[in-house]
Amino acid sequence: MRKIEHIIIHCSATPEGRHHTLADIDRWHKERGFATVDGITVGYHYVIQLDGTLETGRPHKRAGAHARGRNRNSIGICYIGGLDKNMKPKNTLTAAQKHRLEITVKKLLYDYPQAKVSGHYNWASKDCPCFDVQDWCKSVGIQEKHIT
């Protein structure tokens, strides 16, 4: 069993309003040479579509490929979006995505009570996931001890 210490949030870095699914990201990650195990290539454990649909990628028991140096002990969640029409970083979370993200993160914190939530930007010099994860955590009532 992996020890999960981080729940790391990402965006797909795709333009606002453009629909994508886990299958798309799976294909992109295959093209980038990520390992395929049991038919699953995508580096994230979850993908949240524009309409809030939650899709499951890698099983929890398998390390992700989403945050260099932190994959071993983390779960990676990716929402579709994160860029404006000009491909500039933007918080494009839809109301449905926000709601699904909150439910998903809180469920994970219940399952992994020692885990802390962070954004990809906490571990790499990137804008991902293009919103302030710490502010968001506080706004949905996630306890300080669960915030990176």
Ligand SMILES: [Zn+2]
């Ligand atoms: Zn990321």
